[in-house]
Every structure is written in structure tokens, then in C-alpha cells.
Amino acid sequence: MNWVEIKALNKLYHTGEVKLNQTLAKSPVFKNHCNALEIKRERKSFSRKDVFIEVYEKRYLKDFEKYESFLDEEGLLKPQLRFNKKDIELLIQFKEGIADGSLLKLKRDLEEAQESVRGFSLMFFKNDKYLDGKTLLIDAINSIFGIILVDNKSQQYLYILQCHKPKLIILCENVNFLNRDKIPRENGYELWYAGGRNIPKLEYTYNIRREMSIYYSADWDKDGLEIYQLAKDKIPDLQLLHPDGIPRSIKRTDHKSHWKHPDKPELISGLKEEYYSLKDLKLIKELIINNQWITEEGNSLKTMIKNITQKD
Template identity: 45%
Template sequence: MNWTVLKALDKLYHRENVSINQTLRESGEIAYLADPLRLIQEQGKHLVAQYGFAPFYEKHYQRNFEKYQDFLNTNNLLKSQSRFEEKDIQILIKIKADKDAGNLDQLRKQLAEADESVRGLSQMFFKNDKYLDNRSSVVDALKVILEVTHFSNEKDQQYMYRLECEDPEIIVLCENLDFLTKPNKPRKHHIELWYAGGKNIAKLQYAQTRELPIYYSCDWDYDGLFIIYPLVRQKIPNIKLLMPNGAPKSIAETEHRSIWHNQAKRNELANAGVFNSRQLILIDALIAQDQWIIEESNDLVTMLDLS
């Protein structure tokens, strides 16, 4: 659901006139409320709330609408032309909270030094390097929140982000950015974190581990295990894959895009010694149950203890 639909529902709740536009006409949420629920009705060029709409709105939409509206207003992000998906606003709220807590101080400095690209930011925060293409409202919001004046147009910057600590004992290369936005625990345990940008790992060719042990943390899905990790191993042959401890999630229920394909890739990598027996047992279980394990659902320190 997007912000335009949420605003329309709030107007209906306050009995304001809502004109039907293309966004509302194409909205699955509006269609669901109209039929089968019959809580709203199209009358001419307008939507009209029906009996039962108000309590349904209060239960399912009002709290989120007020939270999002307050966030967008407070941060001066609410423009007439703004186009936000609900998940965009949720991610922006998380980024703002991390920034206010000081968790992004080092990252923001490195962003400025790297002259990061829009697609680089997209990969960091949205797990898809093309997600921010043609989403100018979200890009502008990121500039405001991160206090960055511009992003470059290049797709892949040759720059790696690090969360450094005193007296590092271990390096963990992360597929996603999340662990780098929570600095206290890794620093307490002398863990240096690296983030290269998902599949954009060409820059690892120049990485210097300083003879420290290095581990790989990733989503346990097809892309993380069967595509990115083998490429990482080519750049850093001594890297070790961390065993996850997060709860598996259904690929279908989470609408995850990285789906398990046939067994050929799994068998090829197993025969090449990319995975040990314990890792293969878990991989086979995930494939059989059509599940995956999200990297940020793991406890980093526990993973290192178990690996």
C-alpha cells in the first residue's frame, strides 16, 4: 500500500470528499475494501465510506497513518508530489532512528568519502540496487535524513564500508548493511564489520584482512549461498561461512524474491567443497521446506561462537 491510498482512507474516515484517481483505481487495497468487504463504494467520480468503514479503519489503518504522517511532517518530507510506498516509509523511519542514535555516524562519513551512487544506497537499504530508480521522493528523503547533498550516477563504487573497532580480533563480511547500523555489540566483542554491497564484490580483490580470521554473514537463500558466497570465496579464499541461528521464514509468505532453484547448483557447490556437512544439512532442510533465513535475524556473536 502507498501513501496516496492511506491519505484517501484517512479522508474517508473523516468524511471528506475523495476523488478517484489512477492510483486509487489500481489499488488492491481499495478494491478489497470495495469488494468483498463493501466498506467503500464508488459513486460517480468519488469514493464514499459505507457502514462499518470507520471501526475497520481505526483497527487496521489509523495508527500507522498517524505515525507515518507525523514522521513525514516532522522531517519536512511531506510534499504534494511525494510518492512513498508504506515499506519505504518504514525503512526511512528506521534509518532516521539509527541516525539519531548515532549508529550511522561512521557510515555517513564514509558515504561522503565514497561519493556513493543511488544504486549503491538502494542496495544498502532496500536490498535491490534498482529499487530507487524512478523513486525521486525516496531518494530526496534519504538525502534529508542522511544529510547528504547528492549521490553519484555510477552503479558500483569501488569502495567498501567498514565498522571499525579497537583491537579487532575478527572480521565479518556482511551481505547486508543491518549489522553495521548496530555498532555496540560488534565493537564490544572486537569484531570489525565489512559491507561491500551484496553482489558488488569486485572491490574485495583489494581487501586486506591483516591476517585476521574473516567470516561471511549472509541471507541463507539461493542468492546469498549459491551466487554471492562462491564469488566472495574467489576473492578471499580463506573466508568461512557463518552458521545462522535465526528462525527460518517461508519464502512465499515473506514474498522473498530469491527462490531455490533445482538441485544442480547445490550439488555442484557441494562437490567443490564450498559447504561442509553441517551447512549442507541446513541448506537441504531450507530447500525442502521452501524457507530462508534472514541475515539480520541472527545473533552475530552467537554465530561466531558456533562456527
Template identity: 45%
Template sequence: MNWIELRALNNLYLNGEIKINDTLTKSGEINYLINSLRILDRTHNKLFILEGFAEVYEKDYLGKYNRYEAFLLDNELLKPQLRFEEFDIQVLIGIKEDMGNGNLEPLREQIIKNEATVRIVSLMFFKNEKYLLGKEALINTVKLLLDIEELADDKDLQYKYVLECKDPNCIVLCENIDFLKRPTLVRTNNIELWYAGGKNVNKLDFSDTRGLRIYYSCDWDYDGLFIIYPLVKEKIPNIKLLTPNGTPKGIVETEHNSKWESIKDRNIEYLLTANQLDIMNDLIKSNQWIIEESNDLLDMMKIEN
């Protein structure tokens, strides 16, 4: 859903009916409430509520709408032309919260120092290097929340991002940026974190582990295990894959894009321990995956050591 749909549902809750527009006509969420739940109906130019709408809205929509609206108001983003997706707003709230508690300051400094591109920042926060391209309002909001004046507008992905600590005893290369936004625990435990940007591993040809043990943390899905990890292993042969401890999630229910494909032509058994192989096979059979940030990184390290 985008903000127009969210706002329309709130107006329906408050007023009982609203004028319909092209966005609402094409809305999958609105059509679900009309055709499946049968708690909305429409004429040629209006939407109006039916019995049961208020209960469903209060249960499934009201709380998050109030949270989104408060965030947009507090940051002077609530404008008539706003079309942010719900996912966009959730990511922006996360950036705001991480900036507020100081977790993003080391990363922000590196973004400025390394002259990060729009693509790099897009990959960091939206897990897709192309997501922000062409979305000027969203780019400007990200810069506003990060307190950064400009982002480089090239396609250079040669930088890796490092969360340093004073006396590291090992390195963990992360597929995603999330662990680097939580610096306190890893620094307390002398763990240095690297983020190279998912599949963008060519820059690792120039990396120096300084003789430290190095581990790999990733999403346990097709891309993470069958595509990215083997590429990383080619660049850093002594890297070890961490065994996940997060709760598996359904690929379908989470609308995840990395789906298990045929693995006959991609033999990675030699890269996994027997226990890791069992976990992967169970995930494939149940059509599930394990999100990297759902793992307890310190527990994964304790088991490895």
C-alpha cells in the same frame, strides 16, 4: 502501499467516504478491501466504508499510520505531493533512529570520506543499488536524515566499508549493511566488520586481512549461497561461512526476490559443512530463507570458535 493509499484509508476511517482517484483505482490494497474483505465499496467517483471496516483498520492500519504520520510531520516531510512507498518510510524511520542513537555515525563518516555514490547508499539502506535512482525526493530525504550535503553521482563501487575496533581478533564480511549499524557489541568483542555491497566483490581483490581470521555472514537464500559466497570465496580463499541461527521465513510470505532455483549446475556442497548443507537443504525443501540480520552474530562466532 504508498503514502497516498495510507492517507486515503485514514480519511475513510475518519470521514466514511472519500473521492476516488487514479492511484486508488489501481491500488491492490484498496481492491483487496473491496473485493475480498468486502469492507469497502465504490461508486463511479467515491469510496465509502461498509460494516467491519473500522475494526480491520484499527487492527491492521491505524497504529502504523499514526507512526508514519508523526515521523513525516517531525521531519517536515508531510507535503501534498508526497508519494513515498510504505517501505521507503520504514527505511527512513530506521535511518532516523540509528542516527539518533549514534549507530550510524561511523558509517556516515565513511560515506562522506569515501564520497559515496547514490547507488552505494541505495544498496546500503534499500538493498538495491538502483532503488534510489531517479527518486530525487527520496534521495534528498536520505541526505537530510544522514546530515550529508551531497552524494557522488557516479557508478563507482570500488569502496568497501569498515566498522573498525581498537584491537580486532577477526573480521566478518557482511552481505548486507545491517550489522555495521550496530557497532557496540562487535567492538566490545573485538570484531571488525566489512561491507562490500552484496555482489560487488571485485574490490576484494585489493583487500588485506592482515593475517586475521575472516568469516562470511549472509542471507541464506539462493543469491547469498549460490552466487555471492562462491564469488567471495574466490577472492578470499581462507574465508569461512558462518552457520546461521536466525528463524527461517517463507520466501512467498515475505515477498523475497531471491528464490531457490535449480541447483544442479551450481555445486557448492564442497563449500559447506555437513551441518550447513543440512540447513540449506531444509530451507530449499520448505521454500524458506534466513535473513542475515535475524542472526545473532556473536552466537554464530562462538559456535565457529
């Protein structure tokens, strides 16, 4: 249920009628109340019956007053507001946590890590892309925490995050890690970003690699590993970093990259077996069996590099 529905229910409670619009016409909440004979859908409006007054006061009134007060205090009561109920409740928790000090360490960690919009989205919402395009919600988060989450818009060029004494190169599938310079620069990691599948340019990078080892940081899903293979075709000595992040449900996160042949994990989704270690292949099969994936941003660059260099 979003703010449009929440506000409309309150208006229906106070005035007895609310105009029909596209949101309310598709609203399962309004449909349920119609089915329960508590409200009635007219040609251009909804009207309430007397029984709805008691239902509203029991189910909704207290929450509405709480939400409206919070949104008003934060300057968010705007015509374009479409926050859903869970968004509002989470923002209230953030504000209360900052006020009572329980989230001050998180605030410092977000600042220290130069956290991105997608990184924050991965922490608190159902997937890393949930906040994409939700400018008003991002602004509210920034305002409550007193921070600025790093934008995650990508450009189709080869970006390089340089450091004073580079020890190795990490080619990243996504731009997230390049937006946070502290850890790479402190550890001598030079980060490259080519722009997802836009990797043909990599065949021209031989002269700028300076004979350093080069590694690949990927989303561990079908698309991410296919991109890794395309990149390795351009850079044969490219080494895949094994993830340390937590696998996430593809279904529950509404992820768009789905494994091929889910009933035959031994086919490893049509990937090229020779591109992977036995450890990699074991993980890929487990992800396919469990219908899971591992997002690149959920990994630690330091841990992945430590594990692969110790192995070497």
C-alpha cells in the same frame, strides 16, 4: 487499504461524492463496495447510495477518527501521506507503548544496538526491506521512539569497521553490522563490507589481513551463498559462519532471491558442495524444501563466532 483510500471513504460518507484517481480506480475496497451496490462509479468520480452511510458508520468511522487524530498529533497529515492501515495501527501501538512504559526497554535496546532501518523493519514489518524509501514512515518511527535508526544505504567500496585489538575479520554481505560498532569493537571483530557482489577488490586485501582468521557473514539464500562462493574464490581461507537466526518464508516476506530446483533439494540450488560443511548442506536443503531463507541481520555475530571457534 492506505490513507488515500481511508480518507476518500470518509469524504464519500460526508459529501456523497469523491473524485476518481489512480489509487481509487485500483482500490479493491472501492471495488467491493461497488459490487455490493453501496457506491457507484461514475466517469470521473464515485458517488454513494444511502445504504453506504450505515455501512461506513459501522465499519470505518471510529477507526478514521482515531487515525486522523493520531496523524494530526504527530504532524503527519501531509499530501504525500501513503501509510497503509497496518502502518498507522503499528505507529499508534508504538506511541501507546512508549506512553505506558511497556516499550521503554525496547527503546533502550534499540539505542544500545544502534539499530538500523532494515533491522527495525525485520522486527516489525513483513521483511527487512519494507521500510526502504519510506522516509515519512521512518521519520515517524524515529519521532515516536525518540531515536535515530541507522541508515542502511550502501556504497560500492570496501568499508572497514576497525577496533583497537582485532582478533579476527568478518566479511559481511550487507552493511548492517558495520553500522553498529559496539559489539564488534568490544569483542575484537574487524568488520569488512565490500558491497554485495562487488567482490573483485578482495583479491587485493592479502596484505591488510595480517594473517588473522577471516569469516563470512551471509544472507542464507541463493544469492547470498553465491556471493560467499565468489568471495571464497578471492580469499580461499574464508570460512562461512553458520547462522543462528530464524528461517523466514520467502513467499510471505516477498523475498526476491529464489532457490533453483526447489523440487530437487539434493542439487542445493546449483551451489558448489565443496564450499560447505555437512551441517551447512543439511541446512541449505531444509531451507530449499521449506522455501525459506535466513537474513544476515537476524543472526548474532557473537553466537556465530563462538560456535565456529569452539568447533575449531
